[in-house]
Amino acid sequence: MIPRTGIGIDVHPFADEGSGRELWLAGLHWPGERALAGHSDGDAAAHAAADALLSAAGLGDLGAVFGTSDPQWAGASGARLLAEAAARVRAAGYEVGNVAVQVVGNRPRLSPRRAEAEAALSAACGAPVSVAATTTDGLGFTGRGEGVAAIATALLVPAPHQG
Ligand SMILES: Nc1ccn([C@@H]2O[C@H](COP(=O)(O)O)[C@@H](O)[C@H]2O)c(=O)n1
Numbered sequence: 331m332i333p334r335t336g337i338g339i340d341v342h343p344f345a346d347e348g349s350g351r352e353l354w355l356a357g358l359h360w361p362g363e364r365a366l367a368g369h370s371d372g373d374a375a376a377h378a379a380a381d382a383l384l385s386a387a388g389l390g391d392l393g394a395v396f397g398t399s400d401p402q403w404a405g406a407s408g409a410r411l412l413a414e415a416a417a418r419v420r421a422a423g424y425e426v427g428n429v430a431v432q433v434v435g436n437r438p439r440l441s442p443r444r445a446e447a448e449a450a451l452s453a454a455c456g457a458p459v460s461v462a463a464t465t466t467d468g469l470g471f472t473g474r475g476e477g478v479a480a481i482a483t484a485l486l487v488p489a490p491h492q493g
């Protein structure tokens with residue numbers, strides 16, 4: 331029963347003002363915060379988590395599995411993509427141990443809603459997801475407020491054989 335780790339990184343730029351989009355991040359709706367752009371809802375945290383799961387299972391990556399050429403993922407929620415990635419990982423014979431996500435950006439401030447975010451992503455994943463956040467002290471594209479990045483790791487264990 332050798333565990334497998336995976337890693338995922340995702341970045342989304344903030345959408346133009348007047349885009350009509352709303353911010354979804356870490357499985358939560360953030361009213362009044364600037365939205366992220368993307369083919370889906372742009373939830374970089376949920377995407378990084380899904381990517382880490384696919385990576386750990388050796389199932390490719392987010393863009394390969396949920397391609398922008400497939401209209402069913404247009405506007406899809408990050409929670410839906412994370413749930414779908416977790417289902418594919420389980421179908422490939424793994425149990426999800428845990429996922430850890432770190433959001434990189436100035437806004438939104440994650441820590442006041444950390445418990446909510448962890449509950450939302452854990453429900454989508456069907457396993458514990460922890461959420462952390464950091465700024466880059468004003469440096470780089472996240473420091474300039476151009477977008478949000480997220481990095482995630484996942485731990486899988488092979489499912490016990492049935493029968
Ligand atoms: N989007 C963010 C960024 C950071 N936090 C919290 O603030 C703490 C301090 O961040 P520094 O980058 O200044 O070290 C960090 O540990 C987070 O708890 C946040 O909630 N949301």
Ligand SMILES: C[C@@]1(CO)OP(=O)(O)OP(=O)(O)OC[C@H]1O
Nearest residue numbers: 368369370377393396397398403
């Ligand atoms: C999620 C998908 C699919 O809707 O699109 P985006 O929302 O643009 O997200 P990204 O993390 O850039 O890539 C994965 C995609 O194929």
